[in-house]
Amino acid sequence: MRAHPVHAGYRMTAAALVCCALMIGAFILMIVAHAAAYWLLPMFAVTEFVVYKAFAVTVRRRRRDVALLRCFGASRSQVFNGVLTEAAWVGMAGAAVGLLSVFVFLDRLTFDLGVFAALVGGSGAVLAALVPAVRASRIPPSGPPVGMV
Amino acid sequence: MSVAVGVAASVRGLEHAQVLRGVDLDVPAGRLTAVVGGPGAGKTTLLNCVGGLMRPDRGSVHLGADRISCLGDAALTRLRRDRIGFVFATCSLFPTLSVGQNILIGPELAGARPERQWFDKVVELLGLAPLLQVRPAVLTPEQRQRVACARAFLNKPDVVLADEPTSELDRTEAAALLGFLRMWVRKLGQSVLLATRDPFVAAHADQVYVLSGGRIVDEVTRPTVESVRAAMP
Numbered sequence: 275m276r277a278h279p280v281h282a283g284y285r286m287t288a289a290a291l292v293c294c295a296l297m298i299g300a301f302i303l304m305i306v307a308h309a310a311a312y313w314l315l316p317m318f319a320v321t322e323f324v325v326y327k328a329f330a331v332t333v334r335r336r337r338r339d340v341a342l343l344r345c346f347g348a349s350r351s352q353v354f355n356g357v358l359t360e361a362a363w364v365g366m367a368g369a370a371v372g373l374l375s376v377f378v379f380l381d382r383l384t385f386d387l388g389v390f391a392a393l394v395g396g397s398g399a400v401l402a403a404l405v406p407a408v409r410a411s412r413i414p415p416s417g418p419p420v421g422m423v
Numbered sequence: 424m425s426v427a428v429g430v431a432a433s434v435r436g437l438e439h440a441q442v443l444r445g446v447d448l449d450v451p452a453g454r455l456t457a458v459v460g461g462p463g464a465g466k467t468t469l470l471n472c473v474g475g476l477m478r479p480d481r482g483s484v485h486l487g488a489d490r491i492s493c494l495g496d497a498a499l500t501r502l503r504r505d506r507i508g509f510v511f512a513t514c515s516l517f518p519t520l521s522v523g524q525n526i527l528i529g530p531e532l533a534g535a536r537p538e539r540q541w542f543d544k545v546v547e548l549l550g551l552a553p554l555l556q557v558r559p560a561v562l563t564p565e566q567r568q569r570v571a572c573a574r575a576f577l578n579k580p581d582v583v584l585a586d587e588p589t590s591e592l593d594r595t596e597a598a599a600l601l602g603f604l605r606m607w608v609r610k611l612g613q614s615v616l617l618a619t620r621d622p623f624v625a626a627h628a629d630q631v632y633v634l635s636g637g638r639i640v641d642e643v644t645r646p647t648v649e650s651v652r653a654a655m656p
Contacts (some may be wrong), residue, residue, distance in 0.1 A: 279524060279531050282517040339517060346574075347504020347530050349497060386460060415503070417478050 280348060280356035283339025290328040291364065297321040298368025298395045303375045305389065305394065318398075325402035329361060333406045337413055344415030357407035358400055364397030366392060425583045427452040427614035428486055432479030433635075436469050442468045443626035444637040445482070450582065453612040455605055457628035459619055459651060460546045465637040470584045473616060474507050474631035475499040487581055502531055504601030515571050516559035523555035526573045542577065549573050549603070564591040568600055576607060585617045589624050601627040622651040 301321045306313055333340075340353055369391040374390075377383045428450040434443040443465045450456045458466050464636075471485050472476040475491055484492040491502060508516070516525050526546070530537040539608045546552050559567055568588055576581045585604070589597035607613045607625060617628060625631045626648045633641040633654045641654040 279517065279520060279528050282520050282528075285519065338514075341530075342517065343514060343532070344500065345474075345503060345509060345526050346532065347500055353534065393521045415500070418472070 278356070280343065280352050281360065282343060284332060284361070286328060286332045286364075290327040290331070294325045294328050294364050294399070295371045297324045297365040298398060299371025299375050300366060301398070302369065302372025302391050302394055303379065305380070306372075306376050306390075307380060322402045323400065325361070325399050326363065326405065328364075329357065329406035330409070332360075333357065333410045336410070339408055340413045341416045344413065350411040353413070354407045354411035357395040357403055357410050361399040361403030361407070362396050365396035366405075367395075368399065369395030392396065425452045426450065426457055426487075427483075428473050428484070428616060430469065430473060430482075430484050431470075432472055432482035432484055432492065432637065434465075434477070435480050441637055443472070443479070443562045444546045446634070446637065446639055448632050450614060450616050451630070454629045455606065455608045455615045455617065455627065457617045457625040457631045457646075458577060458634050459622065459625040459631055459655060460634035461620055461655075466620075466634055467479065467586055469634065470586050470616065470618050473582070474509060474584050484551045488624075500558050500648050504529055505578060506581045508580040510568070510575045510577060510583065510585040510588045512587040513564075516567055518535045518559055521554060521556055521558060522551065522562070522570050525570055526555075526557065528574060529578045537577070539580075545573050545577055565596040565600070568592065569603075572600070572603065579611075579613075582614045582616055585615060587619055588617070589619065591620070594623070597621075597624060598627075620656065 298321055303318050304317055310401065343353065372391045372395060373383065373388060426449045431445070431447045432443055433445050434442065434550070435441055446465070446469060458469060458573050460466050468477065470529070472479050475494070476608055479492055482492070486502070486506060491499065493640060495503065518529070526637070527537055527542070546555065551569060551573055554562065554566065559570065562597065568591070589600055592600060601624060604615055604617070608615055617624070619625055626646050628646060631643040631646040631651055633643070635656045640656060643650050643654050
């Protein structure tokens with residue numbers, strides 16, 4: 275797949291991606307297994323925090339690339355949408371992990387379950403990435419910092 | 424002669440130090456204009472104002488007939504994308520994109536289809552055809568600057584802003600890059616504004632403004648290395 279240039283710059287590490295996907299997957303598994311709310315809520319909070327942290331770090335390490343992109347004419351909304359699109363893909367990875375674990379542990383696999391997992395994973399990850407996306411879109415355009423080699 | 428860029432601006436920097444004090448200069452269209460000055464003279468600030476990366480605190484910046492110093496962020500973004508080309512000293516290529524993708528970043532961000540013939544011509548003129556698929560990390564500094572030039576010129580911008588484009592290059596490579604800039608200016612009527620601290624580089628321009636302490640202190644037409652060096656404080 276040819277990545278859109280809006281995603282140019284530092285990539286999220288494989289470790290962070292796996293962490294996010296596992297957390298989202300485990301969360302989906304717990305919902306499908308009808309876990310009690312006092313388990314689900316903390317799990318939701320932790321999952322959101324992990325995904326948020328992963329994106330916050332990625333955006334911070336990508337500051338220079340985003341500034342350059344803005345310099346060459348990327349709009350704020352393009353940067354914002356770029357981060358959210360990435361979050362949606364991370365959510366899909368989480369949904370895949372979730373579906374797989376539901377199939378392995380609960381031996382269930384239906385189309386409805388797939389749609390449900392994709393919705394939960396996608397919206398959860400996008401929600402967590404909102405703040406980093408806003409932060410990324412506020413990075414001012416500029417050339418590379420002077421003296422940096 | 425028409426004017427590509429007109430600047431009459433003052434900029435305050437950090438702690439209210441004046442970075443530009445009422446700089447007043449015109450960049451004629453279809454010429455290579457150089458701004459020369461030591462470190463901290465305000466060259467980069469001046470180029471940032473012209474490139475719409477920064478707004479002057481007082482005064483105005485005109486690009487062609489349009490006053491750009493009063494535009495908002497969205498308008499400035501479109502302006503940078505469609506009407507201005509940037510060449511920086513270092514590190515201005517995206518490491519995760521191939522050379523070809525780097526060159527095509529402008530049309531890609533605009534969602535426009537690049538003109539294939541023009542793209543091929545730019546790539547051929549700069550001798551980049553064999554390098555299109557590789558990542559910038561494997562290129563020499565000289566090749567990297569050629570890629571940056573190709574990206575800047577691809578849009579046929581109103582003005583190309585080059586901030587110390589030769590600082591990483593040795594004399595021969597610098598002369599080759601400047602020769603290329605001159606050829607582009609001559610043949611295609613491109614306007615270029617070049618900032619440098621090196622009189623040798625500035626001597627390749629049609630017109631040189633000497634910047635010192637945020638002011639234009641001298642200007643040299645038909646510059647030579649000696650006359651630029653003499654004009655520099």
